[in-house]
Amino acid sequence: MSGDTLTVSVWRGDGDVGRYQEFEVPRQESQTVLDVVTYIQRHIDPTLSYRFACRVGVCGSCAMTVNGKPRWTCRTHVSKVAGDGRLEVAPLRNLQVIKDLSVDMTDFFDKWARAEGRFQGAQTRDDDFAQVSPDSPKRRRASAGIECIGCGVCYASCDVVAWNQDYLGPAALNRAWTLVNDVRDIADKQRLKAVAGDAGCHACHSQQGCVERCVKHLNPTQSIAGLKRATALAALKGELE
Amino acid sequence: MKAGHRDHPNYWAFVLHRVSGVLLALFLPVHFQVLYLAIKKASAFDGFLAWAEMPMVKLAETVLILLLAAHLTGGLRLLALEFLPWRDGQKTIVALTGGISLVIGLVYLLNAA
Ligand code: SF4
Ligand code: SF4
Ligand code: FES
Numbered sequence: 001m002s003g004d005t006l007t008v009s010v011w012r013g014d015g016d017v018g019r020y021q022e023f024e025v026p027r028q029e030s031q032t033v034l035d036v037v038t039y040i041q042r043h044i045d046p047t048l049s050y051r052f053a054c055r056v057g058v059c060g061s062c063a064m065t066v067n068g069k070p071r072w073t074c075r076t077h078v079s080k081v082a083g084d085g086r087l088e089v090a091p092l093r094n095l096q097v098i099k100d101l102s103v104d105m106t107d108f109f110d111k112w113a114r115a116e117g118r119f120q121g122a123q124t125r126d127d128d129f130a131q132v133s134p135d136s137p138k139r140r141r142a143s144a145g146i147e148c149i150g151c152g153v154c155y156a157s158c159d160v161v162a163w164n165q166d167y168l169g170p171a172a173l174n175r176a177w178t179l180v181n182d183v184r185d186i187a188d189k190q191r192l193k194a195v196a197g198d199a200g201c202h203a204c205h206s207q208q209g210c211v212e213r214c215v216k217h218l219n220p221t222q223s224i225a226g227l228k229r230a231t232a233l234a235a236l237k238g239e240l241e
Numbered sequence: 242m243k244a245g246h247r248d249h250p251n252y253w254a255f256v257l258h259r260v261s262g263v264l265l266a267l268f269l270p271v272h273f274q275v276l277y278l279a280i281k282k283a284s285a286f287d288g289f290l291a292w293a294e295m296p297m298v299k300l301a302e303t304v305l306i307l308l309l310a311a312h313l314t315g316g317l318r319l320l321a322l323e324f325l326p327w328r329d330g331q332k333t334i335v336a337l338t339g340g341i342s343l344v345i346g347l348v349y350l351l352n353a354a
Contacts, residue, residue, distance in 0.1 A: 068245030093246070157246035206322055208251035208331060222327040229324060 060149035170220035
């Protein structure tokens, strides 16, 4: 921390055209990066666009690139990332910028749909609750990936997404894997087909940028490795036809 | 914008695997050429063997062995990651593959010297 103010460079612009603008923001105790951005908008420049909702790490809407790394800004303390009193805040990589710090998440969530990320059950409200043992291997595998908040941090950390626009990405594939392990779900065949293609799990290079950066400490690479095995097995059995 | 998302051992391992793969592929034609000499042109091959005794060439060979070891251990690491049950400590495994490659390179160099 350097003195009582922070020097903050903030990306300003629409689409790909823009530049960094500098602001001086008073330093406060337990200040988060989101606090800093909010301060700029409320006290210096009301035209600054950014997105947040819950402020407590639940909604997944506040992710930005902070000093070069994708992070959830509401849970990132300034003291942790701006040792020298400087902050650089930019929109997330790999997504179209709408304005300033807000990005268009449409592609990101469309890919969840393309990975068959929707639960499809066979039972109705008249049926009894499904009994799933918490210790069963499938339940444990599903639990390992279930806490995703859809923030897009992993997606912004993945070079394969940058290289192949169609690549489904770590979050959507992680979601697909939790459903493959959901014993109540009946759509596994079409789901495995959906993730087996060129832009699916086999495109992943296991670089583990997603693991490194996931705000919830999930392991999308592990989920994707699970999908690689499941789709390979399904292909051997001729189920992907 | 800085590329902070690449700043971790698994990414470096990925780059090393790519680069070593490309360099080894570039080396292959030379390898075949030497094999051809060994089989067809004994005199030229003897000349080559003498050339290969030079220290700089030995050093270059060591680099080649390093590349091969790095590519091999990296490939085994990826196969294990993708086809065996997941294990934590991936960074340790990356460090191990790097260490094994260095040892192989060193052993080669010591034997060559
Ligand atoms: S492990 Fe796969 S999904 Fe995760 S960042 Fe790397 S390439 Fe992307
Ligand atoms: S997997 Fe992690 S980083 Fe990716 S969207 Fe979900 S919570 Fe965010
Ligand atoms: S504002 Fe909801 S996760 Fe940050």
